[in-house]
Amino acid sequence: MKIFLYELKKITIKQYALFIFLLVILVRLFSLPDTLKQDYGFYSDLEKDRYLEMIEAVSGKLTEENEAIIIGYKEDLLAAQAEEKRLRSEYDSKKITFEEFLEQLEPYNEILDNENIIDRIFEQYNYVVTDRENRAILPVSNVPIIESSSVDFLFLLCVVFCCAFAVMNEYTSKTNIILKTTPKGQSKTMAVKITILLSLIAITSVALSLIDLVSLSAQLAPQYWGYGIRSVEQYNNSHVEISIGMMFVTVQLLKLLGFLFFGILAMITARLTKNYVASVFPFIAFPIVVDYLAERDSQGYFLPTGLLKGYGYFFGDVADVFSVGDPVVYFHAVPVWVLTALIIFAVLFIILGALALIWSDRNRLGRKGQISLEDKKSS
Numbered sequence: 001m002k003i004f005l006y007e008l009k010k011i012t013i014k015q016y017a018l019f020i021f022l023l024v025i026l027v028r029l030f031s032l033p034d035t036l037k038q039d040y041g042f043y044s045d046l047e048k049d050r051y052l053e054m055i056e057a058v059s060g061k062l063t064e065e066n067e068a069i070i071i072g073y074k075e076d077l078l079a080a081q082a083e084e085k086r087l088r089s090e091y092d093s094k095k096i097t098f099e100e101f102l103e104q105l106e107p108y109n110e111i112l113d114n115e116n117i118i119d120r121i122f123e124q125y126n127y128v129v130t131d132r133e134n135r136a137i138l139p140v141s142n143v144p145i146i147e148s149s150s151v152d153f154l155f156l157l158c159v160v161f162c163c164a165f166a167v168m169n170e171y172t173s174k175t176n177i178i179l180k181t182t183p184k185g186q187s188k189t190m191a192v193k194i195t196i197l198l199s200l201i202a203i204t205s206v207a208l209s210l211i212d213l214v215s216l217s218a219q220l221a222p223q224y225w226g227y228g229i230r231s232v233e234q235y236n237n238s239h240v241e242i243s244i245g246m247m248f249v250t251v252q253l254l255k256l257l258g259f260l261f262f263g264i265l266a267m268i269t270a271r272l273t274k275n276y277v278a279s280v281f282p283f284i285a286f287p288i289v290v291d292y293l294a295e296r297d298s299q300g301y302f303l304p305t306g307l308l309k310g311y312g313y314f315f316g317d318v319a320d321v322f323s324v325g326d327p328v329v330y331f332h333a334v335p336v337w338v339l340t341a342l343i344i345f346a347v348l349f350i351i352l353g354a355l356a357l358i359w360s361d362r363n364r365l366g367r368k369g370q371i372s373l374e375d376k377k378s379s
Contacts, residue, residue, distance in 0.1 A: 007192045012200070015169065017162040021204045024155050028211050035145060035215035041120065051117045055139050058121065059224070062132040070125045073118045080108035081115075127233065134241075136227035138220065145215045146248060147234045149309045151287050152255075155208065156308065157280075159259050160266040163197050164279035167270040167357075191358050194267070198354075201259050209252040216248060229314060237316025239333055251310035254343075258307030261346045264353040271357060301334045304346060313339045 012018035042048040054073075058066035084105060091101040111118075121137075128135040170189075216225075225245030229235040232244065242250070262283050270279035287305045301312050318331035 003188055004192050004196075007189065008196055011162075011166050011193065011196050015162070015165055017166070017197070017200060020158050020162060021200055024152075024158050024204060025207050025211075027154060028208055032211055032215065036218040038140070038219050040140060042116070047117065050114065051120060052139060054114070054117055055121055055124070055137070058125075059137045059139065060227070061136050062125075062128050066137070067125070067129075070121060074122050076111050077115060077118045080111045083108055084112060127236075128231070131230065131236075134228050134230045135236075136224070136231040138224050138227065138231050140220060141233045143216070143220045143232055143234075143244075145212055145219055146232070146244065146251075146311060149312045149315075151291055151305070151308045152208070153284065153288065155204065155259065156262060156287065157284055158204075159201055159263045160280050160283045162200070163263045163266040164270040164276060166193055166197060167267050168274060168276060168279065187358050191354075194264075194354050194357060197263060197267070198260055201263050202256060205252070205256040205259055209255075212252070213248070220244070234318075235314060235316065237318070237333070238314055239316055240314050240336070242314070247311075247314055251314075254307045254310045254313070254339075257343065257346050257350075258304060258310075260350050261304055261307065264350050264357075267357055268353055271360060298332045298334050302338055302342075304342060306334075307342060307346060 040048050040051055042051060058069050060066070087096070087101050087105055090096045091098065096104070124137050124139075124141065127141065128137050222245075224231075225248070226243050229238055229240070229242055229244055229247050240247075266279055266283055269282075270276075273279060287308060290300045290303060290305050291309075298312065298315075300306055301309065306312065312331075313334050315331060316333045317329050319329045
């Protein structure tokens, strides 16, 4: 317990790990307001509220009942538009006065005022009706928070720096020499160090996930999280059968696994090289290069860096619909076996890497080389 408390204070306070991890959380919190904005494509709150009221009546799985309501909306709108066109033609030809035009158009004003709303609902219907078994009507077609495949480089920098620094500090401060003189001193210290660092990474990752959860709640109400991910247009070709909520949880776990992986990797590199640059720079530069070169391709998801992105594993084939001629597929679906293999590899690497770090720091002096209190007294 004394070793744990000492290392906890040293890592979190003296080495500033606690403040660095808190900084990452604060930065995410400061960016939170930008992710809470969801206007649903309408300029006025009145129109947005009316849209939510109307679409809630038909949201969810497409049934004969809500399909009839949506088609009824569209038919009423088309009828109102046709009547408006007829009345405007009669007014232009002087067959009716302006007052008569307004009077006869009055019964259709409400449906005409909802034209944008009905068109938006019908767009959602057209998307769902082509695959009604796997899709559901949602109030939005895109949910930015679950469509972003970028890496949190600030958190990654925090992870590799704190992990590498904690290991390097033992050598720069010559603490490792003192620990060699105590039975299992180095191995116990390394085990405690790994436990504290991985715990800090996990706690920070959970905190960031909770912030993302708030963003998801603002962009898509929780009552829609139980529907399949194909209900969101970004996942229209997904080959994975999973709900929106479960995918969010899975992705957060994948990201956590990725950050733990890079934490252990940074510690191992620091243990071998005893160099700050070699222990930090490659693990920031490599994901950046991969993210840049494979920005619109699935190749980056075949590497452990893909775990830091997460959502791309659930994308299907994504085509460039704006290309001339046939759509060009620029993102190919990542096979499930690839994700499974990466998870197994990352878990084994974290476990074996931690054990290797502990084993490499075992006391090699033996009983004859240890300095005991009795030896000191006799001398």
